[in-house]
Amino acid sequence: MKCYLCGMNAQPLSDSAAGQVVQCPDCGEYRVSQEVLRELNERQFDYLPMREALHRQRQTQASVLADINSLNAIWRQPT
Numbered sequence: 001m002k003c004y005l006c007g008m009n010a011q012p013l014s015d016s017a018a019g020q021v022v023q024c025p026d027c028g029e030y031r032v033s034q035e036v037l038r039e040l041n042e043r044q045f046d047y048l049p050m051r052e053a054l055h056r057q058r059q060t061q062a063s064v065l066a067d068i069n070s071l072n073a074i075w076r077q078p079t
């Protein structure tokens with residue numbers, strides 16, 4: 001599969017009601033909620049700020065797995 005953030009080859013780790021866990025060599029490990037997965041059909045993440053948000057989340061939560069949900073998703077603005 002392709003990473004939802006950077007578009008590089010990534011590994012899907014698990015898929016559940018909570019969302020899909022993806023491991024990307026570049027972006028790390030993150031979970032995308034089902035709601036956000038649906039939204040990804042129509043729009044894309046704003047890659048850089050989203051990646052920074054994941055980085056901060058890992059630092060504050062001391063966890064490798066970061067979460068992307070409808071509350072913290074950063075979407076690219078249509079130009």
Ligand SMILES: [Zn+2]
Pocket residue numbers: 003004005006007008010024025026027028
């Ligand atoms: Zn990536």
